[in-house]
Amino acid sequence: MIVNDKRYNNINFELKKQFSQKIIKLSLDGGFTCPTRDGKIDTRGCIFCSKNGSGEFTNFNTDIQIQIDEQIKLLSNKWQNCKYIAYFQNFTNTYKNADELMKLYNFALTNPDVVGLSVATRADCLGDDVLKVLDYFNKHTYLFVELGLQSIHEDTANFIRRGYNLNTFENALTKLNELNIKTVVHTIVGLPTEDKNKMMQTYKYLNKKDIWGIKISQLNILKDTDLEIYYRKNPFYIMNADEYISFICDIIENLRDDIVIHRLTGDGAKDELIAPKWILNKRYVLNGIDKELRKRNTHQGFLYS
Ligand code: SF4
Known part of the structure; x- marks a missing residue:
């Protein structure tokens, strides 16, 4: 039996249940x-977005198969007998015409060890x-679509220059749900337009939506972004690691327990990161969350009603 070793419904557990092996x-x-x-x-892009389009660890090469082969080669030193999900991460990965998307996603699935698409x-x-293409892949592989919402608040959307309103997000979600496509919503904690109460409203709103998964990241201030310029002119409060850990536990307790x-x-790139530096110590944050939930003796959904 596959056991969840976390007090929250995490993607590793979910994928192990689905594929019975490491993904x-x-x-x-x-x-x-x-x-x-x-x-x-x-x-100008979103205020926090780097020149790499929020994908600091990819290595652009026109041939997707080469990118896949190189990464698998590196990873296979550490992990044997695992399978992979091709994650189109940088920039907006549906922003080409349908034929190009079809070709690109198909390339990614050519490798027999790639068992899904994100x-x-x-x-x-x-x-x-685009939805037709996604519908096709949803019927032929394990697919999830990740939507960069970040916050439900319009003043925050304006501040980050997201470029669409909440209504657009809701329409997109409805269409993806009609096609039974799994959705993962990206959110950011620590935006200067929001206090904790306002941040929590985003998670309470998402609890009421038909979403499959969620990503939560601390706001990264990266070099050569407009956010760096803003931060230097208007230094705003940034939570320290322990405060972040505690607040993430509050979010987990309030989150619907089926959300993956x-x-x-986040995964801050060392050379690009201005603040907060503690993001680089991912182990500390993740272990801290486990420890804090154990101390509270709570779990995902504990405070959800
Ligand atoms: S939508 Fe994504 S890729 Fe585009 S500017 Fe914003 S964060 Fe960057």
Whole structure:
């Protein structure tokens, strides 16, 4: 029997249940851009987004299969007998025409060890032609679509320059749900427009939505972003690691217990990171969350009603 060793419903446990073996996500750069970068909506991108389009660990190469082979080679030193999910991470991974998407996603699935697809995108980049492609892959492989919402609050959406409103997110979610496509919603903790109460409202809102998974990250201030400029002019409060751990436990306790948690802390790239530096110590944060939940003797959904 597969046992969940966490007090929350985590993606490793979920994937082990599904595939009965270790599954690792391969972060890929499919050569996309984004409507808030190419001028369709804006040219500056989201305020926190780096030149890599929120994918600091990918290695852009036009050939997706080479990216996959190289990563599998590196990972196989540590993990034997595992399978992979191709994760299209950088920029907006549905922002090409349907034929190109079809080809690209198919390339990623050519390797027999790749057993699924994860596609990170924006709620306003899911037109009918794109949905048809996603519907096809949903019927042929293990697919989930990741939506970068970050917050439900409009003032925050304006501050981060997200470029679409909550209504657009809700419509996208409805369409994905109609196709039975699993959705993962990205959220950010620590945005300067929000206190903890306001942040928690995003999770309480998401509890009422038909979402499959969630990612929670502390806001990273990265070099050469507009957020870095903003932060230097207007230094805002950033939680320390222990405060973050405690607040994440509050969120977990309030989160519906069937929502699959894909991430509880970010993966800051060392050379790019301005603050907070504690993000680099991912082990400390994740172990701290386990310890705190044990101390409280609580679990995901403990305070959900
Ligand atoms: S939508 Fe994503 S890729 Fe585009 S600018 Fe914002 S964070 Fe970056």
